[in-house]
Every structure is written in structure tokens, then in C-alpha cells.
Amino acid sequence: MKKITIAIDGFSSTGKSTLAKQLAKELEYVYVDTGAMYRAVALFAMQNQFIGPDSFDTKGLVDSLPKIQLEFKFNAELGFAEMYLNGENVEKQIRTIEVSNYVSKVAEVSEVRSKLVEQQQAMGKNKAIVMDGRDIGTVVFPNAELKIFMTASAETRAQRRFDELQEKGDNVSYEDVLKNVVERDHIDTHRADSPLVIADDAIEIDNSYLSREEQFSAVLELINDVV
Ligand code: C5P
Numbered sequence: 001m002k003k004i005t006i007a008i009d010g011f012s013s014t015g016k017s018t019l020a021k022q023l024a025k026e027l028e029y030v031y032v033d034t035g036a037m038y039r040a041v042a043l044f045a046m047q048n049q050f051i052g053p054d055s056f057d058t059k060g061l062v063d064s065l066p067k068i069q070l071e072f073k074f075n076a077e078l079g080f081a082e083m084y085l086n087g088e089n090v091e092k093q094i095r096t097i098e099v100s101n102y103v104s105k106v107a108e109v110s111e112v113r114s115k116l117v118e119q120q121q122a123m124g125k126n127k128a129i130v131m132d133g134r135d136i137g138t139v140v141f142p143n144a145e146l147k148i149f150m151t152a153s154a155e156t157r158a159q160r161r162f163d164e165l166q167e168k169g170d171n172v173s174y175e176d177v178l179k180n181v182v183e184r185d186h187i188d189t190h191r192a193d194s195p196l197v198i199a200d201d202a203i204e205i206d207n208s209y210l211s212r213e214e215q216f217s218a219v220l221e222l223i224n225d226v227v
Contacts, residue, residue, distance in 0.1 A: 002227045003029075003128040005143075007136035009196065010150030012184045013157035015207060015215070016132040019150070021080055022216050024130045027223070032123055034133035034140070035103075036083040037070050037116050039094035042103040044068050044085060051102050062111045070119065097165065097172050100180050104187035107134075113193055134188050137199035145226050147202035148219065156208045157181050 006023060008016045017033050024031035041061075045051040050061040072081035073089075082091040093099065106112060113135075120140045124131060131140065137147035158178035165172050188196040198204060203222060207215050 003126075004145035004223075004226060005124055005127050005141050006130040006223070007141050007144040007147045007199075007202075008130065008132040008150065009134055009136050009138070009147070009199070009202065011152070011154075011157065011196070012181045012188070013161040014150035014152050015160065015212070016150050018212060019148075019215060019219065020130045020132040022212070023219065023223075025079065026220070027128075027130075029128045029130050030123070031080060032072065032120065032129060032131040033081075033083075034116065034120055034131060034136065036072075036091075036094060037119070038107045038112070039099050039103050040070050040083050040085040040090055041068060041112055041116070042099050042106040043090055043094050045106055046098070046102060051106065056105055058109055061106070062109065065111060065115055068115075070116075095168070096170065097176060097180060100184065104184045104191075108187065108191045108193065110193045117194075134196040135194040137202050138197060139194045142199070146222060147199050148222075149198045149202040149204045151204065151206045152208040154178065154182055154185070 006029070008020050010016050017035070020031050020033070023029065042051070045061050048060070048064065050057045050064070069086050071084040073084055074081045082089055083094060084090065117140055120131060123129065124141060133140070137144055137149070155178065158174065158181045161181065162172070162174045162177040165177065205215065205218070
């Protein structure tokens, strides 16, 4: 079977990574969660006081970019790769609401984007990859054989993210999660560099009322049409 590139983009908390993981497992492809890379850079910016509630030292962050080393390491027990920032496993830290609150500001910085996009393109040079994010079908892999754009109502998405955070023991209110989802979508769709837009050739899936299984089998059919 022909090896292809699958680009999955869409709004926050639309279940992109769940779908991407399912597909990668089924097809024996590599899965890359590009949001984890932006989150790790945001964590670095927080740890080094480049970003805080009322400040963002963009220059400080940009000057320090060469010091940021990102790596995915496959965890066989979990069945997916975890994010390492300068050799440290930061998988848990990057999923907190604090990082979610800063990440979209960090992702607006063009120098951050070009560093990460270069790394993402290198990871996908041999195809057989499922990558999810905001600019995969438009910027990272404009020639991807299959592009999916996922949407769902903000309330559905916030509820899903809230349930996930609760399960992890993160004590956060539904209102704060909804606010974060709406704010991130606003910044992601309005930024100057690589805004979140639907690629002309992407297939849109609104999964507000679709189960994971229904969505998975619909996408497998799309893949069968391409390979
Ligand atoms: O996918 P996730 O919600 O973890 O992404 C976190 C944030 O990283 C997004 O809200 C967006 O600001 C940024 N991002 C991006 N481009 C990508 C992936 C994520 O700008 N390809």
C-alpha cells in the first residue's frame, strides 16, 4: 500500500490527537502532535520568565531558541510518543491549563514557528506520518495526500477538555476551560503568521455528534480512496 502524509488540523480540543493516534496505530504510521512542540516552547518561556500574566519578552525567547531542544520519545507502555524538552520528559507539565493559557501567544512568534515547522517537515520527509496541529495542511505539508479539518461547537470541546483535566486530577472550572478554548481559537485564527484556516483541499469533519468509532471509520474510508 502506498505510504501517504495525513494532515489533521482544526480548532482546540476537537479530538485531533485521539483520531491521529488511532490512525497511526491502524496504519503503522508515525504520529506527531505538533501542539506538544508549541506547548514545550511555552513551558520553556514560562520557566525562564519570558512570559507571565502581564508580560512577554519576545526577544528574550527568540534569542534563546537555539537553547531549546525538542524530542519525541516513544513510550511503548502508553503506545505513543512523549515530549522531551532539553532531555526532560515534560508530557504532564505541558498539558496544564497554565501552559494552555500562554501557548497561543508563543505560537504567534514567527521565529518559533519557523524553527518548529522545519523540524516537523524533517520528521515527515519519508511520509507514513499522521501529523496534527493548526497549519499542517496549509504550511507544513501543503502537498499532503489527505487533509482533514476538524470542528465541533466550543461548548462540546470545552466539556471534553474539562472531563480530561478532571480525570487527571487538575482542579479547574468548566468556565475557565471554555474561556481558554475560545481565546486560543481567536488568537490561532487571527494571527499574522500561519493562521488557522481550512486548506482548499481539506475535508471538514464536524464531530459534535459523532462517536469516536463513527469518525474513525469515516476517515479510514477516506484513506482507502487515496491509497
Ligand atoms: O493542539 P494543541 O491544542 O495542544 O495546541 C496548542 C496550541 O499550539 C494551539 O492553540 C496553537 O496556538 C498552537 N499550535 C500552532 N500550530 C500547530 C499546533 C499548535 O500554532 N501546528
